[in-house]
Amino acid sequence: MKFIRCKNYEEMSRVAANLLEETIAEKPDAVLGLATGSTPEGMYAELCRDYKDGKVDFSHVTTVNLDEYCNLPVEHEQSYRTFMNVNLFDHVNLRKDHTFLPDGNAADLNAEAVRYEKLVADLGYADLQILGVGRNGHIGFNEPADTLFVDTHVTALKPSTIKDNSRFFASEKEVPKRAMTMGIGTIMKAKKIVLMASGSNKKEALTALYSGVADSMIPVTFLQMHPDVTVVFDEAAAPERKN
Numbered sequence: 142m143k144f145i146r147c148k149n150y151e152e153m154s155r156v157a158a159n160l161l162e163e164t165i166a167e168k169p170d171a172v173l174g175l176a177t178g179s180t181p182e183g184m185y186a187e188l189c190r191d192y193k194d195g196k197v198d199f200s201h202v203t204t205v206n207l208d209e210y211c212n213l214p215v216e217h218e219q220s221y222r223t224f225m226n227v228n229l230f231d232h233v234n235l236r237k238d239h240t241f242l243p244d245g246n247a248a249d250l251n252a253e254a255v256r257y258e259k260l261v262a263d264l265g266y267a268d269l270q271i272l273g274v275g276r277n278g279h280i281g282f283n284e285p286a287d288t289l290f291v292d293t294h295v296t297a298l299k300p301s302t303i304k305d306n307s308r309f310f311a312s313e314k315e316v317p318k319r320a321m322t323m324g325i326g327t328i329m330k331a332k333k334i335v336l337m338a339s340g341s342n343k344k345e346a347l348t349a350l351y352s353g354v355a356d357s358m359i360p361v362t363f364l365q366m367h368p369d370v371t372v373v374f375d376e377a378a379a380p381e382r383k384n
């Protein structure tokens with residue numbers, strides 16, 4: 142694992158944008174695995190700026206997002222499709238029909254999970270997967286549990302995640318209780334992974350990356366088994382190296 146310590150959120154965003162742009166420069170038709178949340182917003186802003194300045198071309202890129210809420214209308218301002226439109230897709234020359242998220246409103250959610258997993262597999266999995274991390278160590282919506290799902294699946298959100306995400310909704314009651322997410326296996330099949338973290342509430346999750354243990358109660362620790370992970374973090378999130 143490579144750890145890149147940044148001064149602040151702005152520098153973290155710039156470094157992550159550079160890594161993503163390097164992937165597109167090497168492979169113009171790259172498959173990018175994308176994430177939502179407040180962590181990557183600054184990186185998306187950098188990508189939009191660079192696109193405007195003619196520094197990056199998304200015309201051959203395909204994107205696959207990690208997750209989507211279940212039973213939240215796709216046009217809702219907090220759906221992850223809306224997040225991606227507002228933060229990236231509406232501002233760059235990505236073909237909308239080359240942007241994929243799970244359909245959290247499908248009539249048969251289990252069938253949709255199987256379809257999405259196959260779609261990502263047929264694309265050859267992500268060339269680069271961007272990840273944030275939950276305060277409790279979740280990645281995508283792979284929440285702490287005794288066992289973790291390998292493939293895309295429907296999952297119940299932990300009360301702590303509902304609470305954390307309630308800042309985006311009018312009240313905690315309005316946060317969807319379920320989501321569809323790539324599994325740990327879908328994520329681990331990405332060729333490269335860039336994990337981003339900002340703020341002191343992520344310090345504990347990053348510190349667990351030094352544990353040498355893959356602990357399903359801290360799903361991010363599974364990344365220790367991936368051969369190409371770069372962790373980009375700011376001062377406040379800096380892990381404490383215990384060994």
Ligand code: GLP
Nearest residue numbers: 177178179180273274275281282
């Ligand atoms: C959300 C998302 C994750 C994200 C995480 C952290 O619930 N499903 O993909 O990484 O929580 O969010 P934030 O970046 O806002 O701290």
